[in-house]
Amino acid sequence: MDNRINNFLPRIALISLFFIGNTVINLPFSQGITASLVGFAAAFIISTPLIIAFARYNPSGNTFSVILFCLYALFCGIVTLRNYVTFSDKIILPEISSFFPTLLFLALLWLICREKQSVLLKLSLIFCALVLTLIILLFFFSLDNMSLKALIPKTAVSLKDSLYQGVSYFGMSIAQSIVIAGLFKSNKKEMLSGYIIASLFLLICLLQSLATFGYTLITQLNYPYSAAMSVISFGDKFSRMEGFSYLLYFSCTLIKSAVCIISAKNTLTLRFPKVKKYFLPLVLGIYAIVSIFTKVFTNLPFLQVAPFMIIPPFVLIALKKKN
């Protein structure tokens, strides 16, 4: 049964959701906004060879590599969780503290991380179908609100802005995909397929946001894609579809966080089997403390977090080649 489940489609679904992750909550990044399309295209096209390298990566190695990989995976997980909880705190449940949504999110992570990998893969397949259908449908419903002219920037696109945008997309989505190597050994075809699907759908979300609001107005919005859904309406009765974006964000961030935790757990417990029993409660406890009782990772400019997102994968690849 597990062999039939661990097949091509669920893995691609999981990889796609991982790439979409919390990037969809934040795009487009407001600094250097006029270069967002250029930066996006550059990041995703140039990174294709890296994706293949990440697909071939094996997290087992010397102790330092194992610990670095584990810490990096957990770091990616906490940033993703914090991103969703901040969004939820501001938009979905602003009147209550972030304690309750964080607790429920962590409870779900606990359930998912304790189950077999096949459960995560089945869930990914269901969520992926839901997420991709929603993105396409809402894009078409939003066509009336969009303007192609709004996609043309009024000022020239600068190299600095393109670099900022490209680095942001790379750090938030692409670089973190090395974490998938701790979950299962994906082949080049699976990784590339998931990557291409995620890139296309992130591009759809980006185009929808930019074409709806234009480059000036979009910088005033904290969550442009969610705002783009809020202006969709059908007749007089149905309007404000941003609830669908909540489902989208929740699905992607839940899967990404689960992948990060399971990947860290698999890698660390292979080297140190004795930590297996305590790993999950310890990690979820730390996640709860960081999320609920600190303001860590909220409102930070992405460039401050970017080195911690981008440098470790390259260090891991370099260490592997050296060994």
Added chain:
Amino acid sequence: MKALKIFSVLMLVIALSGCSTLTEYTESEQVLLISAVGIDKAANGYTLTAEIVTEGNQQTLLSVTADSIDSLIPNLKKKAGIPLLLSHCGTVFISQDFNISDLSFLLQHLCSLYEFPLSSRLAVTNNCATLLNAKGLSSEPKGYAVLSILKNAKIDSRLFIIGRAHTNTLPFFIATNDYYLLKDSLWIIE
């Protein structure tokens, strides 16, 4: 059993995503439903008049003043004393005295408010308080009545459309105590 677990997880996820008023359940009498806001520019500041829909589709008005546009809604919240439901605002009115930078600032401010609907219509009038006080043809709140008029006239003055296109022409309503009327020509904001 596995199917049941997966189903339970899915239900929990859907419930978590959808229940935006999980702990803030309130009766309709405990919130103020705002159907329209009108901002009049004066020499010494701005006056915001909000049209509130109460039981039986009755409307009342609430006014506040402030030195700057971004203080108006916080002042309104303080004066109201109970939570405001801005997410159903149909129309935003501005007075003829608004200039381009006022309009731009207003749009930026409204975009920064999570609860304010970006699909509200924007319209200019000679005096917002007069328009919101005027007798209408129907008992419908002015915010929604004007929204219908603009939709029927195929004038798209939604906030995000105005902001995106940097438009400086808006529909104009002439208002007296007895009536309000959409003029044929658009108002140019300078």
